Amino acid sequence: PDDNVYMEKTSDLNEYVLNETGRIFYGTEDQIAERSWNYGQFDAGVLEACLYILDRRGMPHSARGDPIIVSRVVSAMVNSLDDNGVLVGNWTGDYAQGTNPSAWAGSVDILRAYHGSGAPVRYGQCWVFAGVMTTVLRCLGLPTRTVTNYNSAHDTDVSLTTDIYFDENMRPLERLNTDSVWNFHVWNDCWMKRPDLPDGYDGWQIVDATPQETSSG
Numbered sequence: 001p002d003d004n005v006y007m008e009k010t011s012d013l014n015e016y017v018l019n020e021t022g023r024i025f026y027g028t029e030d031q032i033a034e035r036s037w038n039y040g041q042f043d044a045g046v047l048e049a050c051l052y053i054l055d056r057r058g059m060p061h062s063a064r065g066d067p068i069i070v071s072r073v074v075s076a077m078v079n080s081l082d083d084n085g086v087l088v089g090n091w092t093g094d095y096a097q098g099t100n101p102s103a104w105a106g107s108v109d110i111l112r113a114y115h116g117s118g119a120p121v122r123y124g125q126c127w128v129f130a131g132v133m134t135t136v137l138r139c140l141g142l143p144t145r146t147v148t149n150y151n152s153a154h155d156t157d158v159s160l161t162t163d164i165y166f167d168e169n170m171r172p173l174e175r176l177n178t179d180s181v182w183n184f185h186v187w188n189d190c191w192m193k194r195p196d197l198p199d200g201y202d203g204w205q206i207v208d209a210t211p212q213e214t215s216s217g
Helices: 010-018 046-056 067-077 108-117 126-139
Strands: 021-028 031-038 087-089 121-124 144-154 180-192 203-207
Touching (some): 010 144, 021 180, 031 126, 046 067, 067 126, 067 180, 126 144
Antiparallel strands (some): 021 031, 144 180, 180 203
């Protein structure tokens, strides 16, 4: 009970730590679709790959008992930006140099390939990043679930709103119109206590491994 990722209900542990398969939702709010995903957190080679991820980031062993730090490091390392992490994001439609994100059905092959070569695996989109994130955190003992949001606002200028700019003739100023609304986005919730925050913030925490665009530099 003193552990920062302690969950009281056995049913919760069975679902959010031990369950090796699940469904990831996608599509639109009017046409919700789902895909099966093999998390495979107990498959051969997965634990070694997860520890390799922490080693690759240079994470000190003394910090690996803190789920706050672990979840942040993993969310940074599941994508390849900045630190040669697990997956390369690709939304161009051209996947000739790797695997179409829609072709993945689980995390195990991705993690084994990354551990084996040390090179980021091509390619992922949000549900792939989230699926791999679930695998890694469950493997490390952190209760984790995959979450889908529809009509997901994507703010690029730190205004916390989605904005469209026009000139005096009501023509859109395309150079400023970088905000968008995605039909869906997938991220993760990770359950932990938050002794670093005021009372009331324990429980599900949002972590998002999809590489983000920079905002205002």
